[in-house]
Amino acid sequence: MCRDVTFAEIVESGAKNVDDAQRKLGVALKCGSCVRYIQEAITTGQTEFALDHEFSESEADSNEKANAL
Numbered sequence: 544m545c546r547d548v549t550f551a552e553i554v555e556s557g558a559k560n561v562d563d564a565q566r567k568l569g570v571a572l573k574c575g576s577c578v579r580y581i582q583e584a585i586t587t588g589q590t591e592f593a594l595d596h597e598f599s600e601s602e603a604d605s606n607e608k609a610n611a612l
């Protein structure tokens with residue numbers, strides 16, 4: 544996905560939030576399309592998403608982060 548880093552790699556990195564994933568892996572620094580998925584992966588451990596995936600309650604924070612990019 545973002546910068547050829549997979550969601551599994553993000554989860555395995557131990558990143559605690561999107562900011563942490565940015566620092567550790569350099570993801571989520573461009574378009575922001577991945578932010579809500581990264582947040583969801585970190586929150587739930589899920590590493591694959593259906594196109595119609597319904598996000599957990601962390602979506603508000605993720606959207607805020609994506610809009611800041």
Ligand code: FES
Nearest residue numbers: 545573574575577
């Ligand atoms: S896909 Fe991650 S910043 Fe664009």
